[in-house]
Amino acid sequence: MPAPAFHAEYVLRLADSTLVLGQRLAEWCGHGPMLEEDIALTNVALDLVGQARLLLSHVGSIEESGRDEDALAYFRSESEFRNWTLLELPNGDGAHHDYAITIARNLMFSALTVPMWEALTASSDQALAQIAAKSVKEARAHLRHASEWTVRLGDGTPVSHDRMQAAFDRLWPYANEWWADDPIDAAAAKAGIGPMLASLKPAWDRTLDAVLTEATLTQPTRTRFLSSGKHGRHSEHLGYLLAEMQSLARSDPGAQW
């Protein structure tokens, strides 16, 4: 019997976010500032794609139409994706990859997913709890990597400091999407499936405060900007990302390797 619609919606937000960020980080492959960081970023990407696979497969098993992970990843259109908008933004200005943007985004996202996965280990959805038990360790490593680089770059040279500050200034408004009131979140929390994202804000604030302070960076002022990726209303960037990600599968649907 399929689960209520909010159950799949709730999981899909995390699933699509890990898939989209995994895809963005994979763009760094071969372009890292040094070999070790090329491997570090692609390792993070692989972890995220692995989480996406588990989560999408799980969504497929709880939704009515029962699509598998490939059908969900490669054959949905933009408006059907539920990732938070932050993750689909480009790694830089489009022409150049920007390490500051990449690290800032990884910090913001992993500071959310660590407490989120921790809470999900107690989910009433057993399969989701198991995915969480494995994923929380990966998220902690991602948080560690992003924190340490934020500190080194923030408390680095005047150039690296300015670029890190600019990156946080640019990305900060996209966090508002997590904290906005949400009936899907509320329903999922009530059913014991997972936490309301707004309940994770105190932990997120503590982490970001601590890292930004050590990095000698200023926390950007909160604005009223509110992105809407979780409702399927995305920025102009997701279309390009999906076109590239989905083109091979769509060119020969059902192909076996």
Place this chain on the structure above:
Amino acid sequence: MSEAEFPLWEVFVRSKQGLDHKHCGSLHAADAQMALRMARDVYTRRMEGVSIWVVPSVAITASLAEEQSTDFDPMADKIYRHPTFYELPDEVKNM
């Protein structure tokens, strides 16, 4: 990214079943903590180990390749230095 800012480190990894750290490679890093993180990312991707040591390459003094025959050939014909006449019980086979 100069050698002064990112010096070379030697990486040693102890495998899950192993007793000693084995040298597995080297990498450039700004300091010990960064070297450790990078070693984890670069050298333990395939579950190679559970413990990592990193040592600045300058801290290692190595014997010279040119002196290999002077250093080690004389050991080849000194069988009396090996305890070959004892039978070791299985329990101490790592001795």
